Amino acid sequence: MKADALVREYSRQARTLLSGRGAQRVKLLLMGQHTNDGLFAKLFIYFMLSIIAYLYLQPFLYMISTMLKTLPDLLDPTVQWIPRSLEWSNLERALKGMHYSRSLLYTLTLAVIPSFIQVLICSVTGYALARLPFPGKNLFFALILLTFLVPPQIIIIPLYVIYSKLGWLNTPLVFIVPALFGQGLKSALFIIIFRQFFQSLPKALEEAAMIDGATMFRLFFRIILPLSIPACLVVFLFSFVWHWNESYLSSMFLSQDFTPLSIRLANLETEIFGREPTMEMLAVNPITEGTKMAGAFLIVFPPLLVYMIAQRWFVEGIERTGLVD
Template identity: 70%
Template sequence: MMADIRKALVGKRAQQAKRAVLGQHHNDGWLAKLFIYFMLSIVAYLYLQPFFYMVSTMFKNLSDLLDPTVQWIPRKLEWNNLVRAWNGLKYPQSFANTITIALFGSLIQVCVCALTGYALAKLKFPGKGLAQFLVFLTFLVPPQIIIIPLYVIFSKLGWLNTPLVFLVPALFGQGLRSALFIIIFRQFFKTLPDALEEAAKLDGASTFRIFSRIMMPLARSACLVVFLFSFIWYWNQYYEPSMFLNNAYQPLSIRLNQLPQVLMGTNPDPSAQLFNPITEGTKMAGAFLIVFPPLLVYIVTQRWFVEGIERTGLVD
């Protein structure tokens, strides 16, 4: 009798151990979790390795850069790289230019794209299908095709070398990737029940009042997603500023491209600019100074950003 009980206990423990290792389902056992964590660690390393390289290199002096035995941790922290990058980028002025374009452009995009997306999702008006087609068309047309007509128009209006070349198009729904943001808002507003609007109309609310008092508060998660995407893209853009802005009004992205030339004092061979160990640490410091502000914004708003991604359906 005792032997049978002991055998049953051993069998039960074996089943528990098997369930703990393999799990009742395919993804809840120790073995599956170890595999998932292993794969996530590899993906995280692939994404973070360039950032780690940038941080490590910006603190290396010339001897550490030339020493192949120094890989990640420098023997001595070289803080002068940050100072030289700060001065070479003309950081206060360039930061003010960049934040003006990115912040105000993003806020305008949120308001205008939300209004357009709401109209396409909830309102009925003649030519609605054509309007939706034109929105999708602007999403497909690359900016290189229309850059020359835009340059001529902005030149005649006297907007070149000012933030107006980015803020005014955003005001009319033609900002950086505005079509994508309109689609995001359209999909979000389509998920909201029509009963909300019908109840508000019974109380005498106008269409704009419904949008501003009911729909926009409900779309806070979508607004945050659009704001962050727009802010990052405006912050990192290079092609349009290189065409419309000169030395009098340049953002950080243009200054970073000119940093090797500024550090060398002349215009050397392009290969010397890219692979010169004398400027490598300063260039990585400049890249860090540009990456850090949007990274800080994302860290602060990460929780709401992930929630907004889920609610707007971008994960589908």
């Protein structure tokens, strides 16, 4: 009898909870006060984000899985993601075949130095286009946009002839010198980013500095540039990644001696076999798949590590520069 009384009491309390204010609270919990703060909405958002994360991570996970597979695991269609045993020799062959330490130094030179130069030159150019009145400013901005719209394949032959006559082929000057003049890789886009950012700054800062007697250069380097650290970080990371992954221009201008990792990966099979492999050689000795995936991982890992370290400041810079608009 006592148990029946407890059951009836719990049933009465449940009916009370689900009626009146209790039902309103349950509805508020499930649906939310707004469209995106209810339980159903959050579950849907998490579900969609999980799918998107999987789509982005799947190639990276496949690359790691393949580079750790043995040859029997590569040939066995039943082995999909988890290899039966880990094969570390693929990483060793990739390190040796790509001459990784030397090529990594070359790639860092091509990625870091032009990136710093582009941050400085593009910030000065973007500030001039955003704040300084001078004749033909709109024309200059239109020409900058034109350089961004023209594909590099159209001007590759004149550039090759010019760099050949200047003796810049197979040297980092083919990327450093254009960056000094605001014509480096994607420089037009970086100028637009800085122009957008500087237009959002209040003019009262510049007016107060000019009243205190600051020159234009002192105003920019002491006040404006420190305020533009988020935009500088965004531009540096974009420039670093694009220079790091650049393969078309590198294959045209840096095919010998000063060879970055992207070109080493393309020639990895040649390094393994000692000469250009034929289809018959690949069919008899299909060992390059895991090695190529190991080489791709060695290329992807350094910029991924840089982004993981600077992620918070990068997202803040994206929001402040207006790239999400």
